[in-house]
Amino acid sequence: MPVAPPTPLAQERAETRTPTHLARERRLRLIAQRLALIVLLLIVWQVASLNAPAFVLPSPKRVWEAWSGLVVTANFWKDFGITFSRVFTGFAFAAVIGVLFGLLLGANEKLGEFFEPVLTIINTVSSTIWAIFALIWFGLSNWTTIFVVFMTAMPLILTNVWQGTRSVNVDFIELAQTFRMSRLQVMQKIYLPTILPPFFSAARLAFGFGARVSLVAETLGASSGIGYRLRQAADLVQTDQVFAWTLTLVALMIALEALILKPIENRLFSWKKRAGDQ
Amino acid sequence: MATVRVQNVSKWFPRRDGESLHVLQNIELDVPEKTIVAIVGESGSGKSTLLNIIAGLVKPDRGCVLLNGVKSSEFTDWRSMTYMFQDDRLLPWRTAAANVAFGLEAAHVSRAERKQRVAETLALVGLSDFADLYPHELSGGMRSRVALARSLVTRPTLLLMDEPFSKLDPTIRAQMHAEVLRIASLMAMTVIFVTHDPEEAVVLANKVVLLNPRPGRVRETRTIDLPYPRDPSAPEVNEQARALRRSL
């Protein structure tokens, strides 16, 4: 017997019910996949460590022990705090300067044209070179790391904000003009919301880069912080310590992304039409 | 109250080849209080330019515009007029209510009053239940209403519209026409709008101004003396619309 095609209404109802259902299923599957991946990596690690001396590849158990030993020391948290305060300071300077100059260069085409090469130059210089310069200029101080983070993060933020100002819809500016809004109001009500999405994605990227290069800077030019501890551990061939620090950092960055940045982004940009919507 | 007088206005736009394009020539237009004026004419006849000159967004090269009897160069009460574009220009990052509030943000209105006026105006256009939706969640007709609300929230006495409903489908368009008429009489507004469509002109306007192109000149001014509401399918309305279409 031929089956009657579903009525449009029934079809619609089925479609409105499935997305949440599918989403939950997908989330569960994702969690299962991640757990399986972690277990798999641990097994591979364990097996590999059986055939290698501990100073080349310590076993998961050994790393765990090193980590448990580390966490209880006061220095662990102190170094942590020092590194992240450097990263945050460098990042904060980068965000403020990047947004201000991005807006300025975006608002003034001639200025933008003139300064564009500076950005290219900054972008081609590697973070290690900035670290060496910083060492020469600031010596063994907080500013060495802060400077390297700044030089890495700032061009990223500046470029994205600058591009963002170019994508401002002139129709909206015209609209603001019909309401006789001031230039400041146009900046605040049209430009700022337009550059917020590119700013945010650039800031996320910049913070990640900044956190990574901060370690390079610290191994070269600091006498405290995670990077310094890493070099110390390496010098003393305490490979388990190196692993413990590394895993802590990875976990922290993932947590930061999932618990802080992603929710903020979802909240800020809830107005955006999602790609899947019709 | 709002009156508009366009006196002997001419406008040229510079062209890329160094010549200038004569867009408007000696335009005269008198809009008494509470009238609804339609500006019609073929594409490129300078309708939008004329509206922009009235709105003070474009300066005339010759002649002047008197708003409430004051030369527009000396006029200060710009917030008593609003301008509606052909597209709705809703800010995608703002909800319907916040888009309506945009109209009030340049004026110095307290937060509490702003909130109340936004609610009132949304109710006026029948969108109270949709205040918290984002533009992409609204239908074309609803978006148009939000744009209208944004123009009305400042309680203008003069409403300027440049082909405001041309992108809507006929049914919704007719609804918007009824809405504009109702609100215009309720708020005692003077309305000047541009349209391509003779029928829209006849349904809404007391007075229709026909522009000739290149350069734009007033060819004729017609008075439409039919009682409101005007049914677009009524024979008198059709008759007038056909007559207007013939002279276009």
Ligand SMILES: Nc1ncnc2c1ncn2[C@@H]1O[C@H](COP(=O)(O)OP(=O)(O)OP(=O)(O)O)[C@@H](O)[C@H]1O
């Ligand atoms: N800012 C400008 N610079 C140069 N030329 C312009 C400018 N604005 C309009 N024009 C020219 O002036 C003429 C009239 O334009 P306008 O937009 O006023 O016509 P319109 O009657 O509104 O046309 P449409 O019905 O297509 O909207 C056109 O030829 C147009 O190219």
Ligand SMILES: [Mg+2]
């Ligand atoms: Mg036009």
